Amino acid sequence: MSSEIKQRSSFELTIRRLIADRAGLVALAFLVVLIVIAVGADAIAALTGHSSAEQFRETGLTPTGLPVPPNAEFVFGTDQLGRDVFVRLAYGARISLSIGFVASLLAAIIGITVGLVAGYFGGWIDAVLGRAMDLVMSIPVLLCMLSLVAVFGPSLTLSLAVIVFFSWTTMGRVIRGQVLSLKEREFVMASRSMGAGHLSIMVMDILPNLGAPIIIYTTMMVPISIIFEATLSFLGLGIVPPAPSWGGMLAEAANNSIYMFAWWLVLFPGLALLLTTLSFNILGDAIRDALDPKSTVKRSTKKKSRPIGSES
Amino acid sequence: MTLLSVQNLTIDIPTGDGDVQAARDVNFSVQEAELFGIAGESGSGKSVLSQAIMGLLPQAKISGQINFQGSDLLKLPPKQMQRLRGNRITMISQDPLSSLHPFYTVGDQITEAIRTHRETSARDALAEAIEVLGRVGIHEPGQRVHDYPHQFSGGMRQRVMIAMAIVLRPALLIADEPTTALDVTVQAQIIALLNEMRKELGTAIIMVTHDLELLSSVADHAMVMYAGNRMEIGPAEAVLRTPAHPYTLGLLRSSPSHDVRGDLESIPGQPPSLLVEQKGCAFAPRCALALEICSGKRPPLRRFEDGTQSLCWLENKAERGRVAAAPVPSDDEASQSDIVVNVSDVRLTYGGQSFLSNKPGVEVLKGVSLQLPRGTTLGIVGESGCGKSSLARIIAGLTPPGSGDVQIEGESIVGLDRRAWVEMRKRIQMVFQDPFGSLNPKRRVGSIIGDPFRIQKVASGIDRKNRVRDLMEIVGLNPEHYNRFPSEFSGGQRQRIGIARSLALNPSIIIFDEPVSALDVSIQAQILNLIIKLQRELGLSYLFISHDLAVVRHVSSRIVVMKDGQVVERGDTQTLYDNPQHPYTRELLAAADPQYRNAGSAPVVDRGLIA
Amino acid sequence: QEPQTGGTLRILGTAEVDRFDTVPPATADTGSFFRATTRQLINFAASEDPAEQIAPQADLAASVPTATDDGTTYTFTLREGANWDAPDGARQIVADDVERGFMRLCNPYIPAPAVSYFEDLVVGFADFCAGFAEVEPTVEAMKAYIEESDISGIETPADDTVVFHLNYAANDFIYLLTLPVTTPAPVEVLDYLPDSPEYRENYISSGPYTIASYIPDTSLTLSRNPAWDAESDPLRNAYVDEIEVIAGVQPDAAMQQLQSGDGDMLYDINVPPVTVQMLTMQGDEKISTLAEGASRMIWINTVSDNNDGALRDPLVRQALNYAVDKAAVVQQVGGPEFATPLNGIFPLGILGHHDFEPYPTPDSQGDPERARALLAEAGYPDGLSLKMPFRNAGNGAAEAQVLQASLQEAGFEIELIPTPASDFYPRLITNFDNALNGVWDLVPSGWSPDWPGGAARSIFQPQYTYDGTHGTFNFSDYNNEAANEIAERALSTTDLGEAELLWNEVDEVVMADPPTVPLISQTTVLYHGARVENFLPYAAGGNGDWTNVWLNR
């Protein structure tokens, strides 16, 4: 019976530690709320009666076309086209989060595959893949993005492709490094001595041990991708209007100097971006701590004690 | 004169899971120029104790007294403690490889120690560093002082650590397992060196170790710890020849001795968790002589005439004397002609073949030949780096030999195609040194042991599960623990998992590559017993690799001695012991025999230390 | 307030002054620079009065001549004391320089697009250009050709007299002569390729300022031209000593600097409507407006087979005209101060503009019902799906979304395609193949005439006529013989009043079969720093006149 309880204890412990981390929990809660908002953006639109692209030229704009500040009808104010910022933020969450998730996921998959293969096989395969990673890292990202968009025109797919193309290398390097040391571990040798093939070793023996870096780097990559998209929007290379993304909203506010007048156009998307990034980072930290009990012990032991350094 | 006296020392280390009670009411004292030994299983609190004396446990809750030269170290302000540390009290630790800063030269690190405590010019400090390096036996210290730690061998690094520890002529030197990470031959030299320092400088030495044999030969007084308790203390001779406490006795009985083969008497079970409050005797659950009272009440202190004190309910010393071990089946019964492993003139060179570098490769194996008859054990000994593991990997088919041939049951394994190779796995299996590293930490034990079935596509589903449970039973694991992760097992249990896995496919040959060197003596005995039992019951043939002669001797009927990639001597165990032919074999034997390690008579050959 | 001389005028821009030479195509903003360093026969005065802004004045010419020979001959006398800042000292600008200037226009190295206005008009110019096109684009070959050839329609009987002979009467010829491309050229420039680094290094100014230093892409400093004689120049006062044009400043940074007094004027930066409204609210009076004849419209692709050629049907195009909410577009760019709804092809401030509403909607807010009805009548009761690329810069995205919103309401499903500014005209729109292949259905576009005022030709000809060779800015080869015929009459009459009526008629004829949806007439809003006094809009530069402001120090 006790064995039944203990069966899951490693996973359970991780979850317990995760729950014990209050900051991590708050971050997680925020992200969950955000996802709910993103998924339920249509409901929000229905609730407010404002769609994301609808322009309220009478109530949402002054006669000279200035946006109106937060009020009863528009809780977060309107933008320069008289659209409801709140509703657009909700839809923006959808797009920004999808970009974040999809880009990080794709980049993670590529990075993991390449890192795994390079690290595991070593030799010329590693040399070729390693150089390929170096090559990608030697490409001035934004410059090439600029050129690419100049040629193909901006689109969500292109933004995604570029973000993915330039961000898988981080994961690839980390994974490769880990695999290099993992494949020297005796349990790999043990599998080999039992006749396991390369694929079996990579998938059954090495991959399960990469959980921590994969989760940590993927969570870190999500906000980075979201911000990257914002920068692209600023340079006019982002997604296609009238679809809103947070970065695009910020870029619109920035581009027409409208932020000097309409603070709400910067504040709300900025806040959304800030909280999301913070949450992902805090969550990433929390997961890392939870996955790596060593660091938890270290932290919690030292938390209670006086700092090592104080001498007086 | 008493240099250090520790009284009622209790140490609690707070962790996320609760307080670890790493030391409980420990008392002892150390005289000037004395060698005081502390022994005990892993996790018994030896290191915590020595760090507490050094004042390196700022986060711990410490009570009691540590009197050093008249002042209580626990009450000393941090600044003053800092002044003592590294100056009057110094420390060398177990792992010389990681205890030196990799980015500073050896000289820098020694002069830093000097200049922290004494006003000297950099130049004088360097001269002093060179002098002390010479004293610990580093050749050409004037040049080597500018080298980085990685340019030194393990033994030399430990010498540097010692140099750093004695350069300020401390009153007390704490050596926390100073030789565990080193080769037997190097070990002997380090011990000799420490003894010499003790005599020359009058430094008292606290030596922490779990090598009881070693302690009995060098220590003046010895203390045995278990789960944070001082179980026994007294003159080393007395404690280790006629132990009072059942725990000490158990430890001694678990050690493979040089003259007896057969089953060892191991201490069953494993040490308790230090997170749990101890009510009675911590050792009670594992103690063969336990009384009812043992688990309920804290045992009293018993004093004996020979000066030993023991923390035990038994009024008399625990029984001394060995149970006659069941004899290992004689190899003569096995037909010498049925050779299951035949290695002929195997050579191996690492590197060198690549066209990118024109460096010559390192020749690791220089023509090794050996035969393993069916149902017997062939022991392979040799110092670290002599190519034992490389040889094992070649025989196991994991590394192709550079040249030469390996035949398993008459079939060459060189140049097999993938299918035949996979098929060959069923005949020969391997058990690895590190019970922590050889099990995938992220997979459940059931699936680890079932791996051979999965890989070889032998059994699946319920069938596989049942077979795994059977295997677990064979090696003495609770089949209920099928779904646990390796981290939930102790070292000894993990090694059992490894053995169970190697048995899965009913191999005829198992290669053990240092299967017990990472384990405590008590656990080691359990595993050795298991190995011997399995051989008896399943008629397996073993290749047994170790650098510990006693262990090899205990299990093997024939022994091969390797040095620098070559076999220098071979023969059946008894003959080899009684009449070693090769000087290296003699050296090994000498280094392993405690009688040789006493100061003065140590055959200090500086071989291997100075590269 | 008394004018003050001296000081350095700081002009902020995102891009640098793109051309030093008047021949290669330049942005309209470069007009301000040309104003300071070059002189033309005719020019405009800097003024706050909209009428005066577009009245041609004599610059190099001693006076504005009237046409003779039924409007086909113009005779100019050059002003005395108007000098080149030649390497060997000041030298009088002569008639040959004027002709040389025209000759350089069709050089084979990098020709001036505006040459098309003169090629047919000036006698013998077409032949000259045809010959020039055969010449190697090297300095030597081009110099030789210019030196040995002649434009028969430009006579230089004396150093101070130039006579232009036209193939037909053109009542806007005087306006054409205000174009920077008509700047005379000194003999020295023949030694350099047009606007090459050597040309820039050896710049010869004729205006009150000349180049003191130039760091490509970063800054351009103008200092006083010693050869310039104030007496000879009625239009420029040149109060400041130095003019520094600083490039690389982003629009909102520039606005901040202007408000803080760290900058004086803007170069290629349009004042964002929001900023102007903020400033107006704060009671800032440094705001002025300038009507240059700029307009915005939606071009309709009438040549593609998209939607089975639905857009070829005039009914559908009329539906589009009914559908668009022009008031929203006005609101979007900042309200009535900045723009007025436009219903014809000629914007406000252009000779030919008149108030008419061929497709009236309430308050210009669009009439979706009417549009739907027309659509249904044309056979598209379920509406149409249309692709609309837009220029993804500045106000482009906002405008496109406003248009999308009102068109959507009338049953037009609009797919927006953001296009980088660098691609929009050069690659997407002016490439006729894209129209043919249906890459776009609608495209929001803008047009400014090459000169202000009597510029109906500069609006009608490039956009609404087709003579067999594809015109770059006539995106779907629109042609209307009736309109062409009326326009010809409007151009050749010497009576400007009659010309105006004829142009009105042209407008109506075109709009009856609309190739476009006119959106708004735009007014440029100008702003300057607090130190700047006497800020007078200069129509041909689209900004305040550098040569007439002074600094309040």
Next chain:
Amino acid sequence: MISFIASRISFAALVLLLLSGFVFTLFFVAPGDPARIVAGERATEAQVAMVRENLGLDRPVIEQYFSFLGRSLSGDLGFSYRNQQPVIELIKNRMPATISLCIGAVIMWLCMGIPIGIMSARHPGSVRDRLGQGFVLVGVSFPSFVLGMAALYFLYFLPRQAGFTLFPPGGYRSFLENPLIWAWHMALPCFTLALLSAAIYARLTRGQLLEILGEDYIRTARAKGLSERKVVYKHGVRSIFPPLTTQLGADIASLLGGALVTEQVFGLQGIGSLAVQSVQTQDRPVIIGVVMLAGFFIVLANLVVDFLYFLLDPRIRS
């Protein structure tokens, strides 16, 4: 070492070759027409054709590419379509601003990230730790254009409106002319750019240092009787330099990207804004020049980083 440098240089050459090929193809795959931009929007087809011929754009792509390669080998990157200046000249003019920006930012982020990381690692879990990490996280949470604009608005515009000057509005001043003014002008842009990466370094420092403080050799240092300060700074911090160096190498490419936006916002005429400008005007020779230059610098910086690593870690040295 020599073979290492040689392999690095040949890799650099390969990178540049591939980059140039990439950019070249990119601009030929699409029917973008620089000739039209040069000839002017209102030029006729005939005029555009004439310009196209003069620019050599009518020749086969391969031929253009190889003639470009040939010329660039001799250091000639061609002329800008836009203002006909030699590309090399343009880039040379723009270098000081970008180099100042990048170096300044690197120094600033190291000066922010490492101390914060050290502080955090010394007191993990403390309020100071959380605050430090929070501060740097704000840096990564905003796109750099927002940070830059906020910096300009709050640190230049508002004080200026209030009647005093805190920071200049942007623009680049030569270091050689007046280092103080240079520094004053570079402060905000460098800070903006630095804030982006400071967080990464603070966290890296924190993590690495925490790990290193648990190493045996740190215990040795303590056992020597060194003060805690010395233990942390001399023994602990010294060990985080190699991993930091590696990170630095990996960051060079994104640094250039960040510089691009920062230059835009602060009106610095550097390589980044040159790139934006050239892309906007399809100034192909300049784009190719800039991309190749950037690639070259990234490879070069990585070479330097490798060399630094080599100097910093004696284990690799021998």
